[in-house]
Ligand SMILES: [Ca+2]
């Protein structure tokens with residue numbers, strides 16, 4: 639099987655605004671020696687660098703005519719890219735190289751408080767007003783929880799809510815992660831049940847775990863013969 643040795647290096651370029659970084663990587667490779675059919679590649683004219691966000695599925699490629707490396711700029715945070723390369727001699731091409739992947743760093747959090755810098759800047763205009771334990775709107779939900787839940791940290795009436803309907807179903811709105819600071823993040827929910835607040839012992843309700851938020855109403859019927867209990871949601875970002 640044909641293999642092209644393929645290596646990558648990466649670095650981060652810091653832009654003029656310190657909390658606004660741009661990511662770039664340099665991808666390098668070595669030329670393949672043979673065509674798809676195993677014949678020698680007579681003369682190398684260019685390379686095709688394929689890439690995509692799913693392994694084995696390359697949605698785009700770059701043609702490189704000068705050298706065996708290319709610099710990719712303005713890449714997104716929290717995203718994994720998969721690469722492979724083909725060596726081309728006119729219309730004749732080598733096989734695909736082996737695949738390598740690169741995972742971009744997570745969204746910057748320059749003051750290490752768990753709040754993405756973009757989110758802090760969007761709501762507070764600064765990184766210094768909110769931290770890991772502040773509750774800027776005083777509604778009992780700290781800013782870190784508001785960031786995870788996607789609620790407005792400056793609006794006390796906007797908070798995660800779990801409701802129960804008259805017919806005994808518990809339900810909540812699963813808000814999709816989006817906007818400043820949530821690029822490539824996925825918000826997920828799970829519904830937990832406990833028969834006693836005193837004992838704790840919260841356990842996931844069957845089929846109500848790892849729910850990906852797509853701006854949908856999530857409803858869980860509670861059997862009328864079930865013993866009295868308590869419910870709560872857990873919200874997290876992937
Ligand atoms: Ca931060």
Ligand SMILES: [Ca+2]
Nearest residue numbers: 751765768769
């Ligand atoms: Ca902060």
Ligand SMILES: [Ca+2]
Nearest residue numbers: 775777779780
């Ligand atoms: Ca709050």
